[in-house]
Amino acid sequence: MPPKKLFLDIASPRRTSPVIDLPDASIQHDSQTASVKVTENGSFNVFNRSQEFRFTPEGFFRRKGRSKGPSREDEEQLSFKISDKDVQIVKQIGRGASSVVYKAYFARGGKYVAVKKIDCFDREKRHQMMNDVRALCSISDPNLVQLIGAYHAPEKGQIAIVLEYMNGGSLGDILQKVSKIPEDALSAITAQVLQGLSYLHRYKHTIHRDIKPANVLMDLNGRVKIADFGISAYVDNTLAVCHTFTGTVTYMSPERIDSQPYSFPADIWALGLTLLEAATGRYPYDASGGPLELMLQVLSDPVPVPEEGVLSPELQDFVLQCMHKDPFRRPTAEGLLSHNFILKHARRRVDLKAFMLCMADGDAMMDEAAVRVTGQYYRALSGHRDELASTSYELYTDTSEHCKDGIQVQGREAITQRLAAMADLHAAMGGSGHHIDSIKTQRSQDGTLFVQVKGHFQMGGSGPLAMGPQGAGPPTAFLEDFTLSLSSAGTARILKQSYRTV
Template sequence: MSDDSLTVLTQSHNPVSFTTEGMKKRDGSYYKAGAGLHISEKDIRILKKLGQGASSIVHKGFYIRENKFVAVKKINVFERETRHQMLNDLKALCDAPNNVPGLVSFYGAYHVPESGQISIVLEYVDGGSLADVQAKVGKIPENVLSKMTAKMLRALAYLHREKHMVHRDIKPANILMTIGGEPKITDFGISAFIDSTLAQCNTFLGTVTYMSPERINNHQYSFPADIWSLGLALVEMSTGKYPYDASLGPLQLMILVLQEDVPLPPAGEFSEEFRDFVRLCLHKDPHRRPMADQLLEHAFIKKYANDPVSLKSFMQCAFNPHDKLDEIALVFAYNYYALLNAGTQRMKDLAPLYSKQSTLRYDGDAATGRDAIIAKLQGVAQMHAGFKVAHEVVDVQCQPLGFDGSALVNVTGQLVSPAAGNKPQPFTEVFVLSQIQAGEYYVANQCFRLIK
């Protein structure tokens, strides 16, 4: 470990170095640098905490260079087990190409010397986990579960068939949902990689509540262990409660799983197709559980393939208009100043933000209407270009105005220049964004002021 880097060994004793600029291989080159893994702390603006575990904290962040929201998982790596889990996470994420349907995408990882942590930058999934969704709706309807399960099975089939990987911790909390209705499997930290589809695992890791009988018995296990976990999760999400009595403690819970009949969704409340699907997933003999790609052909999946239910419509239960407004404000602010910093040739790209009624007050000067405002901003951009001055965003705050979707956006920042001896000059700028239609805004009022 040096001041700006941290090197850890994989199980095969290959060193992976985490620097302030990203992940490096043994030869000093960055992992997939062209694909975005050359990433550093200055590329990310941390917005808020999403959750916390025993050895990690997950924040929502904004990836400035890529103009997208991300999840930043900050991990303390001084414990051996934590390092092992993180490297499993990274192996799964690095090996899988981004934009695999059903899997969370990976953008990179970097070292933060001040805290000694490793930060892993992942795709931000805006609907929360299926555990969050279930907490809001109580029970997830069977037709909705069918469509979700089809997508989850395709992701599991990819992990099992293409990556030869057992996830080992499939549960509602590790299946994230986008507001658009796309499930994403996450948290690969305790996953196991096996050399072939015939190989077996021997370790006892994962969430006991979703652990398969063969794993509880400490027998060898493979991909069917994930199928068991999926089946148990489906029972919980359909009925609104975990099917075993977990209050008695982990030892008694394991006895229940081994000795009791498998829990099925109640007859009469659920279709026989669904009950049969769950019965196959929860077969106590792992050799009799179908593989993920075989389950895609099951009648439960086909029954609702053409059902008009929309996962996007269902996921509106997780929609938070205030979170969405914060996102709109942040994206607006960074894009606005990026265009302003680009110089006079980009001012035409700012024009659509204004109307004939828009007003601008710029440090005492006033302009009304799109043409007058763009002319004023042209002058500002030209003056700043001459002195190589740029706007740097420090903070963005947003609050709704009334019930028409309008918002007040308050930006604090500083004017910076590379010239020696020039101190950054702080500024504040307020925008009133008026909504034209859902997700579409224009700047109604704008006021810029230097802080002296």
């Protein structure tokens, strides 16, 4: 079987776009003069009187006010620096109304990411994208999907948003596998969702407006994160309300369907409805009659909790509180964290990692192991001796073999000594560390995993043996092969390793 290639080398010539400057009615902020501009150097700018977002082929930055060009201070504050060359597409993993989402390998970060690509000349799609970016670039809560960066691809007319990749899929994906989620696991999942919502509501004054199973993501370690802020709304204070009809109608609260002002309780309703679907394995309303009939049910019918005995009393009460028709009687996200449905299962320390084994995929685990082991190895090789020793203990065994330029050593201790000598030499020569350019993986018939890494390093800098300024030496390419053993839990060990410069 030919090796599966995780890295795609996309080397198309960059074409610049003409200057375009036009009003953008989709940007509904504090100015009626919002506009977009595409410049000759490939920069895509979205700005109004109070704020500017500049997307370039190398990343993006934001600042207050307008100016003719980026200052040195702006460039130094470009904390979302990333380009098309940094993220190599592996496969498409989703498609929404406004974007296509891909799984990609982020070589500089040594991990997988999700890349959401949007047509930047479609006004409605751009409006949702800007809401997404505004929200993402200012949040840091562990229960919200984090932004890694964004960039403009002028030759494709796209903005690409690079996000954390959650390898367990969404709550909707999980429901397709397990039919319904056990209450102990659902309680632990809900606790993390509530922490994310509490941060959004209390500290960022933001209504998500699209809480649903597809926007609750998980990884195989049991971490839960809220995703997709494309229609989120910022409110000036906790008493402010919204009036727009935006979001997925199937999870809209009664006040939103009735065109009434709404605020944070709308997210609580959607959470309750999501939990009811997750616990029973089906959407609780009858959506077969179309959107209008569904909206009438939400407005007029009682909350569709199942007959007695299907849900525990704690979960049924939790759902009923979330789905109270009067938004003023719904608890806050922070208040729901002390509900018995959450506290009852928190005392039992639910193992969400064990639950998420239902979403484990052999090929995905193989890819993750390859990236995890090689990333850990090269980071340790650039670090301190103590870090290198502890990493060697994790990755090698007493029978592991390491071959460098045709010379082989065996055993954890001998390999550690060799790696320490390599690291010392690189440091003395002012080496920039080993950088991964591509990874290929292939599973062998005996169950082991073959991994081939192509990369480069560069000498020069301030080491005692360095010959010039940082980066003075030309890059040196290397090729390194790993043979890994994988346990059923995903733990990997290096059985054989071969390194050579090319």
